[in-house]
Amino acid sequence: MICALSSAVCIGTASVLQAVGARAAQLGTGSGVDVALMLRALRQWRYVAGLALYGLSFALQIVALLTIPIYAVEAAQAASLAVTAVLAARVLKVRLRGTEWAAVTVVCAGLAMLGLSVGADGRSDGPPALRYAMLGVAFAVLLAGAAAGRLPGRARALVLGFGAGTGFGVVSVSVRLLDDLAPSALVANPAVYALLLGGGTAFLLLTSAFQRGSVTTATAGMVVGETIGPAVVGVVWLGDRTREGLAVPAAVGFAVAVAGALALARFGEPPAIAAAAGPADAP
Structure with a gap:
């Protein structure tokens, strides 16, 4: 649980650091957001530090996924929006x-509530078909995302955000399905391909959602997609449980944490926060 919460702190901090780095790059040139902005941002130490924190966050998330139930890890990931909100205010x-x-x-x-009631992760490797199911979900998300591009604005952002969250959820479940890390076993494991396709699709859809729709709507869809589905898979097929007699507090804690994250959905895309603050508030 400490790893899961530390991962959330890394994500929330990285978001703000990258926002500050991107803002400094924009203010230094007067340019808009384009490919060159990324190159300028990479010359900002805060932006590079944000990238490093994202990498550390992913490593901590993997440790957490191999130690505690998926529902606790995903709720903690959604809580990174609270970290971003507090740091953005400061x-x-x-x-x-x-x-x-x-x-x-x-x-x-x-x-x-989750921290007090969470148990160890399930020892089950899940049915063999679950690995192929994750790969199928990743493909379905990719196809649905392509079709969602023709939807009207708000619906498009919601569907793309939900698809991105589902893709991130596929990554979380797939990590739990990597039962043998030998190179030959990894090549033969469909969960590896589900992880790669799900993660790549998630980033693609989330970027499209932010570029072509409401940040708040897209982030809300992402939070729902990355928390509820993986939590159900963990409980039903992977044997995730709570401590004895604490199932109800765990369920309430999960629901409360996700609901709070949804209320902070406007902090899902830090460059938008930086723009909203305005030049007068620039540090």
């Missing part, structure tokens, strides 16, 4: 509404 001078401060508190309360 660093980017973004004004948080009273309801958003309450949402941060709700997220923390939900995670505390």
Whole structure:
């Protein structure tokens, strides 16, 4: 659980660092967001530090997924929005509404309930068909994302965000299905290909959602997609459980943490936060 929460802190901090780095690159040239902006941002140490934190976050997430149930890890990942919100208020001078401060508190309360009730991860490797099912879901998300591009604005952002969250969920479940790390076993394991396809598709869809729709709507869809489905798979097929007699507090904590994250959905895409703060608030 410490690894899962540390991963969330890394993600939330990385988001703000990259926002500051991207803003500095823009202010230094007066240019808009384009390919050259990425190259300029890479010359900002905060942006590079954000990338490093993303890598550390993924490593911590893998450790957590191999140790505690998926539902706890995914709830903690969604809680990174609370970290981003608090840091954005301090660093980017973004004004948080009273309801958003309450949402941060709700997220923390939900995670505390989860931390007290979470058990060890399930020992089950799941049915063999589950690996192929994850690969099929990854393909389905890719196809659905391509079709979603023709939807109207708000619906498009929601579907693309949900598809991205589902792709990230495929990654989480696939990590649990890597029961043998020998190179020959990895090549023959469909979960490896599901992990790669699901992760790549998720980033592609999320980028499209942010570029072509509401950040808040897309992030809300992503939070739902990356938490609920993987949690169900973990409980039903992988044997994830809570501590004895604490199933209800765990379920309530999960629901509360996810609901709080949804209330903070506007912090899902940090460059948008930086733009919203305005030049007058630039550090």
